Amino acid sequence: MSLLEVRDLSRHFGGLAAVNNLSFAVDEGAIHGLIGPNGAGKTTTFNVISGFYKPTAGEVVFGGHRISGLRPSRIAARGVVRTFQATTLFQELTVFENVLVGCHMDSRVGPISALLGSNRRIERETEARAQEILEFMGLGELRDDETVNLPHGHQRALGIAVALAAQPKLILLDEPFTGMNPEETRRMMALVERVRNQGVTILLVEHDMQAVMGLCEQITVLSFGELLAEGTPDEIRADPAVIEAYLGTA
Numbered sequence: 730m731s732l733l734e735v736r737d738l739s740r741h742f743g744g745l746a747a748v749n750n751l752s753f754a755v756d757e758g759a760i761h762g763l764i765g766p767n768g769a770g771k772t773t774t775f776n777v778i779s780g781f782y783k784p785t786a787g788e789v790v791f792g793g794h795r796i797s798g799l800r801p802s803r804i805a806a807r808g809v810v811r812t813f814q815a816t817t818l819f820q821e822l823t824v825f826e827n828v829l830v831g832c833h834m835d836s837r838v839g840p841i842s843a844l845l846g847s848n849r850r851i852e853r854e855t856e857a858r859a860q861e862i863l864e865f866m867g868l869g870e871l872r873d874d875e876t877v878n879l880p881h882g883h884q885r886a887l888g889i890a891v892a893l894a895a896q897p898k899l900i901l902l903d904e905p906f907t908g909m910n911p912e913e914t915r916r917m918m919a920l921v922e923r924v925r926n927q928g929v930t931i932l933l934v935e936h937d938m939q940a941v942m943g944l945c946e947q948i949t950v951l952s953f954g955e956l957l958a959e960g961t962p963d964e965i966r967a968d969p970a971v972i973e974a975y976l977g978t979a
């Protein structure tokens with residue numbers, strides 16, 4: 730069953746079709762890859778799915794409901810949460826505090842409960858949840874460290890922890906493996922797998938082909954904003970159009 734459906738989606742910037750008439754679907758529980766050469770439209774697709782950009786045409790359907798046109802906070806509240814290509818952590822806060830910020834972006838903890846005086850209880854629950862996520866992501870020991878002092882691999886893991894704090898059903902990861910050494914890559918692959926095994930569907934934008942091929946069941950390939958190919962890792966690896974798109978820009 731499809732959790733996410735992108736239907737005939739276009740996003741133009743002036744005369745540039747960053748995404749053009751793109752359709753693909755992501756199965757519930759999958760790790761689904763979205764790949765393509767630089768400038769292919771991957772991040773733009775994420776920006777439209779998460780509501781940061783309105784589509785020029787087409788729609789995005791999540792869990793059977795249209796989400797395109799909703800504000801990013803509404804889309805996040807439905808359970809679609811993204812991470813960013815560049816880190817957006819609060820460098821001067823601790824690791825724990827960053828995850829707490831993520832917890833508070835979960836708008837399901839509404840103002841009513843605050844009015845009813847259950848504030849303190851909610852705060853305790855939030856802190857417990859933040860702690861649980863940190864441990865889940867292997868960051869428990871670093872809880873009170875200042876974020877600025879974390880090594881790169883841990884910063885990327887913390888970015889995912891912040892996204893998880895919003896309790897997503899679908900998480901959009903934009904190049905989580907960038908700049909990682911082989912050991913960090915191996916650890917991040919195991920983490921992504923663990924997140925999925927918790928029941929979170931993953932849409933992964935990534936240039937690291939070893940990570941993409943190792944993790945994804947299905948891959949959608951973009952080139953110049955358009956769908957180039959779709960299939961399993963084996964099918965994509967052997968696809969002449971994909972090989973040409975990559976070699977042509979290398």
Ligand SMILES: Nc1ncnc2c1ncn2[C@@H]1O[C@H](COP(=O)(O)OP(=O)(O)OP(=O)(O)O)[C@@H](O)[C@H]1O
Nearest residue numbers: 742745747765766767768769770771772773774814
């Ligand atoms: N806000 C914007 N205004 C104008 N052009 C944009 C904007 N955002 C993206 N573009 C253009 O749209 C195209 C697709 O960009 P996008 O960032 O989606 O590519 P990408 O596939 O994520 O590339 P990369 O792998 O380098 O991150 C590029 O030509 C880019 O310059």
Ligand SMILES: [Mg+2]
Nearest residue numbers: 771772773814
């Ligand atoms: Mg990008």
